[in-house]
Amino acid sequence: MFAVYADKPNPEDPLAGLVVGERPEPEVPAGWVAVNVKAASLNMHDLWTLRGVGIKAEQFPMVLGCDGAGTLADGSEVVIHGVINDEDWRGDETMDPKRTLLTEKLQGSFADTIVLPKRNVLAKPAGLSFTDAACLGTAWLTAYRMLFTKAAARPGQTILVQGASGGVATALVQLGKAAGLRVWATGRSEDKRALAERLGAHGVFEPGARLPGKVDAVFETVGEASWSHSMRALKPGGVIVCSGATTGGNPPAELQRLFFFQLHVVGSMMGTRDELADLVTFLDLTGLRPQVGLELPMEKAEEGFRAMLGGETAGKIVFTR
The missing domain is CATH 3.40.50.720 (NAD(P)-binding Rossmann-like Domain)
Incomplete structure (x- = not known):
């Protein structure tokens, strides 16, 4: 499948390890879902991953992308929640000592397909575009x-x-x-x-x-x-x-x-699934939409990474498929 991924960590020159190419199709374990990614947004966390922060060297290559939006196999439109918890954890997901974010252990959303625990997807309102929804999870x-x-x-x-x-x-x-x-x-x-x-x-x-x-x-x-x-x-x-x-x-x-x-x-660190659900509802009710400063096809992801690295931001940077 097509993917934008980190081939190796490079603390001094993070973009040296950025690859736009092909990765194997992921398997879908029981209780998990595959999301056909329509849009995903760039975050500083992705640059930290390229530098090797918060991820072990043996975990590379790693598909980048902490959040996004897309469709399930039945056509349902969903928003991705990027906080991954221990299956036995109860309560505020951000307080789980074993919690991770996408791209720390699980492959990320800059790809044709991302595989997640079922609880890590939420319904996307029809009035919210995939581009706008892709900005919400982080x-x-x-x-x-x-x-x-x-x-x-x-x-x-x-x-x-x-x-x-x-x-x-x-x-x-x-x-x-x-x-x-x-x-x-x-x-x-x-x-x-x-x-x-x-x-x-x-x-x-x-x-x-x-x-x-x-x-x-x-x-x-x-x-x-x-x-x-x-x-x-x-x-x-x-x-x-x-x-x-x-x-x-x-x-x-x-x-x-x-x-x-x-x-x-x-x-403060990320947020919970319930907070994300409330945020999605807030935008749906008010008509408020994220400020998108740069929207690019995922094939041109390097341009977006260079803009973020250079501080040339004017809102969110979004990659689309």
């Missing part, structure tokens, strides 16, 4: 959990989204606006700030800029470069929700500010 699910589960954000509150041009950040802006939050966002270029404004941000600022006031919550995927600004932006008792650190994972501790203002720092 970036949009991460943003949904950050906003509504971890920050418990309420309509009327003010939030700050740092680095608002990538998949998670654009989802945070769109979801926050749709949920009745005042959304402020930072962007390192005029184009990125303009994008955040078009997506609904009520105010856009250069990184580190003085804000009009303090915020109830800050959403972090940037890390070291923006951390001090995030801490200074919070109201007393406010919360930073962090799901990534694209500029480095060793920010200043800011401990005096942390305890003096009784701030909260919360980690």
Whole structure:
């Protein structure tokens, strides 16, 4: 079958191990399903896989792709949930100590076919395109959990989204606006700030800029470069929700500010199947749709990888079949 896969890990030059070619057809164990992939979106996790992070060398070659959408053998249209759990686990799937993501142990979605446990597919509403649905399982699910589960954000509150041009950040802006939050966002270029404004941000600022006031919550995927600004932006008792650190994972501790203002720092990772189901319903009811910055046929996947590696994002990058 056709697939986009990592042939070998390369920490220094991740695209050196990227192959667009053929892989064997997968077998379908009992209790699992085969999804005929129609669209799948690119995530930073795919670049980490190419670097060999979170995956052992003997697990290569590995088909890339953490999420997507497609059809089952009976024609049912489905969305993929990329968190894979131990079959005996009960409760929040993200807390399972044995949980993995697609491409860590199981082959991913950048292929004609992906094989998954049956519980890892959800019905796709007819009104949601395959391209839009392919954006939900990683970036949009991460943003949904950050906003509504971890920050418990309420309509009327003010939030700050740092680095608002990538998949998670654009989802945070769109979801926050749709949920009745005042959304402020930072962007390192005029184009990125303009994008955040078009997506609904009520105010856009250069990184580190003085804000009009303090915020109830800050959403972090940037890390070291923006951390001090995030801490200074919070109201007393406010919360930073962090799901990534694209500029480095060793920010200043800011401990005096942390305890003096009784701030909260919360980690967030992907989301549960129930949260994904709620997110899909939210989009179906509201008509909200993901910001897709680049859509390519899967055969041209390398172009999408190069755009992400170069920071040339304006929303999600989606590959279609």
